[in-house]
Amino acid sequence: MKSKYLSYPYIIWMIIFTIIPILIILYYSLSSFGQSGLTLQYFSKAFEPTYLTVIFKSLKLAFYCTVICLIIGYPVSYILSTKEFLNKGFLLFLFIMPMWMNFLLRTYSWLNILGSNGVINNILNFFHLPKQMFLNTEGAILLGLVYNFLPFMILPIYTSLHKIDPKLIEAGQDLGANSKNIFTKIIFPLSIPGVISGITMVFMPAITTFVVSNVLGGGTHMLIGNLIEQQFLRTNNFNFGSALAIILMIIIVFISILLSLFDKNYEEKK
Amino acid sequence: MQEPIINLIKINKTFNNNHVLKDINLYIKKNEFLTLLGPSGCGKTTTLRIIGGFEEPSDGELMFEGKNIVSLPPHKRKVNTVFQKYALFPNMNVGENIAFGLKIKKVDSNTIKSKVEKMLKLVNLEGYENRQISSLSGGQQQRIAIARALINEPEVLLLDEPLGALDLKLRKDMQIELKNMQQQLGITFIYVTHDQEEALAMSDTIVVMKDGSIQQIGTPEKIYNEPKNAFVANFIGDSNILSGKMKNDYEVEFCNVNFKCVDKAFSNNIDVDVVIRPEDILIVNENEGQIIGSIENITFLGIHYEIIVNTNSFRWKIKSIHMPKLGSTVGLQINPDSIHIMKKVSL
Numbered sequence: 001m002k003s004k005y006l007s008y009p010y011i012i013w014m015i016i017f018t019i020i021p022i023l024i025i026l027y028y029s030l031s032s033f034g035q036s037g038l039t040l041q042y043f044s045k046a047f048e049p050t051y052l053t054v055i056f057k058s059l060k061l062a063f064y065c066t067v068i069c070l071i072i073g074y075p076v077s078y079i080l081s082t083k084e085f086l087n088k089g090f091l092l093f094l095f096i097m098p099m100w101m102n103f104l105l106r107t108y109s110w111l112n113i114l115g116s117n118g119v120i121n122n123i124l125n126f127f128h129l130p131k132q133m134f135l136n137t138e139g140a141i142l143l144g145l146v147y148n149f150l151p152f153m154i155l156p157i158y159t160s161l162h163k164i165d166p167k168l169i170e171a172g173q174d175l176g177a178n179s180k181n182i183f184t185k186i187i188f189p190l191s192i193p194g195v196i197s198g199i200t201m202v203f204m205p206a207i208t209t210f211v212v213s214n215v216l217g218g219g220t221h222m223l224i225g226n227l228i229e230q231q232f233l234r235t236n237n238f239n240f241g242s243a244l245a246i247i248l249m250i251i252i253v254f255i256s257i258l259l260s261l262f263d264k265n266y267e268e269k270k
Numbered sequence: 271m272q273e274p275i276i277n278l279i280k281i282n283k284t285f286n287n288n289h290v291l292k293d294i295n296l297y298i299k300k301n302e303f304l305t306l307l308g309p310s311g312c313g314k315t316t317t318l319r320i321i322g323g324f325e326e327p328s329d330g331e332l333m334f335e336g337k338n339i340v341s342l343p344p345h346k347r348k349v350n351t352v353f354q355k356y357a358l359f360p361n362m363n364v365g366e367n368i369a370f371g372l373k374i375k376k377v378d379s380n381t382i383k384s385k386v387e388k389m390l391k392l393v394n395l396e397g398y399e400n401r402q403i404s405s406l407s408g409g410q411q412q413r414i415a416i417a418r419a420l421i422n423e424p425e426v427l428l429l430d431e432p433l434g435a436l437d438l439k440l441r442k443d444m445q446i447e448l449k450n451m452q453q454q455l456g457i458t459f460i461y462v463t464h465d466q467e468e469a470l471a472m473s474d475t476i477v478v479m480k481d482g483s484i485q486q487i488g489t490p491e492k493i494y495n496e497p498k499n500a501f502v503a504n505f506i507g508d509s510n511i512l513s514g515k516m517k518n519d520y521e522v523e524f525c526n527v528n529f530k531c532v533d534k535a536f537s538n539n540i541d542v543d544v545v546i547r548p549e550d551i552l553i554v555n556e557n558e559g560q561i562i563g564s565i566e567n568i569t570f571l572g573i574h575y576e577i578i579v580n581t582n583s584f585r586w587k588i589k590s591i592h593m594p595k596l597g598s599t600v601g602l603q604i605n606p607d608s609i610h611i612m613k614k615v616s617l
Contacts, residue, residue: 167357170324173344174351175371175422185370189361 028242042243073153160194365399550608559601
């Protein structure tokens with residue numbers, strides 16, 4: 001019974017800082033300034049083509065970012081976990097180290113690399129090649145997203161691969177499996193929980209970000225995060241901002257449920 | 271003589287300057303139950319892993335049916351392994367685990383299904399196909415691991431302390447089952463254990479190892495009754511090991527008494543180890559004994575008593591079904607053929 005009381009502070013914390021704010025946002029999204037009663041007008045506004053484009057662009061960039069992180073992250077984690085690198089710890093450290101630096105600082109530093117007078121253009125200039133515009137493109141935003149969130153893909157996959165008992169791989173070899181069979185039938189299935197948490201940990205921040213798109217997109221590429229920020233901080237349209245926030249939440253919850261279905265499928269087998 | 275199925279020729283293995291196997295020469299006959307026995311760190315598991323293909327020897331040849339297979343990868347060898355902690359695939363159920371080897375070989379699914387059923391029957395787990403590995407007890411997982419290896423019909427089955435994690439009762443049952451399976455299927459078993467009773471109970475041949483070299487190879491009876499040195503004698507069963515001196519042929523001195531024995535002297539007055547099994551010593555009246563001592567301790571162990579007799583120069587361990595009186599003075603009698611003489615080794 002003691003444990004029940006111990007959970008009270010946490011429950012109170014959750015109520016004050018999570019549940020009440022969500023209810024307030026929900027209330028805002030369903031009401032309108034100077035109007036009584038509930039309304040769905042802000043939700044329908046979100047489905048106007050201008051805003052739908054923004055939502056789809058956010059989904060697209062977050063999706064690309066997740067796929068690229070997976071494509072880069074899985075082999076890296078795999079190599080780190082299997083090969084006996086002399087400096088395995090150091091390599092892992094290199095991948096994680098950027099996380100210790102301030103997120104904004106990391107993102108701003110790309111300005112100096114990609115900018116019109118940045119490192120890359122200086123090099124191009126040196127070879128008398130024409131200047132390239134890297135900043136303020138979707139590619140720059142995608143690069144920023146991948147750069148910032150890649151460690152969140154590598155770490156969980158590395159952990160799940162690292163946990164696989166090497167005896168299972170030996171057992172596979174013993175039963176006649178070549179390296180390809182061992183990967184597809186033993187290693188990959190056992191790393192699925194890591195892949196799923198990696199996807200979750202990359203997709204969520206990627207779809208909600210507004211800093212990366214602000215800095216590297218130069219304000220010309222509107223993502224759903226930027227749109228919400230704008231409604232709250234610039235146009236003071238709390239109701240529409242809240243409606244957008246709720247829609248974003250629904251998208252995230254929906255995707256989480258999809259992913260957890262995969263996970264559950266795996267857990268059941270286990 | 272029958273052609274050996276596996277032949278290890280001068281196998282050496284070094285890990286970072288650590289010489290773990292020293293000139294291992296060993297042949298294994300077809301349908302033999304051979305046990306590698308020794309304390310931990312003696313190299314028995316490394317020997318098994320070399321046969322399985324998980325380790326490459328630093329030097330030496332490994333012949334399988336007459337061909338050197340030293341550099342053949344494990345998935346191409348006609349041996350299968352039962353791992354110490356089973357190493358069952360947690361992402362597959364019982365049936366999928368057992369079927370793994372056949373699926374890799376792309377055997378058709380009907381054949382797989384009937385073979386899996388046959389294997390489950392063999393290990394007494396009929397109807398377990400769809401159970402999850404995590405829902406099985408240690409003993410059941412053990413059986414699945416055996417079934418998963420045997421379904422591939424290997425020429426040789428390697429078993430790495432497969433019963434180590436089971437409780438005593440289950441272990442005894444599994445010993446009998448394993449032995450029956452081996453005889454029924456006619457497969458060569460190479461078994462690694464540190465449990466001497468297990469080795470004695472199951473094996474056709476025991477290989478006693480210590481510090482990376484083979485101490486003795488022989489049948490269980492031979493190893494128990496005629497241990498080659500004091501280490502083997504001490505490791506297999508209980509022993510009283512004393513320092514003695516060979517006086518002449520058939521005469522040895524220990525505890526300041528001359529005893530008749532059945533061994534010839536290697537040379538006169540040479541220091542030897544004398545090994546006498548606890549069950550080979552008779553407790554008699556004080557005046558009938560060759561040596562005299564007092565009963566220091568008695569422990570009841572079910573079918574016999576373990577008695578410690580102190581004779582000033584040595585504390586004897588004796589097994590007897592009769593209980594003497596604690597503290598009384600008794601005589602000890604040892605038959606000449608119970609006295610085993612061996613060259614001195616450092617234990």
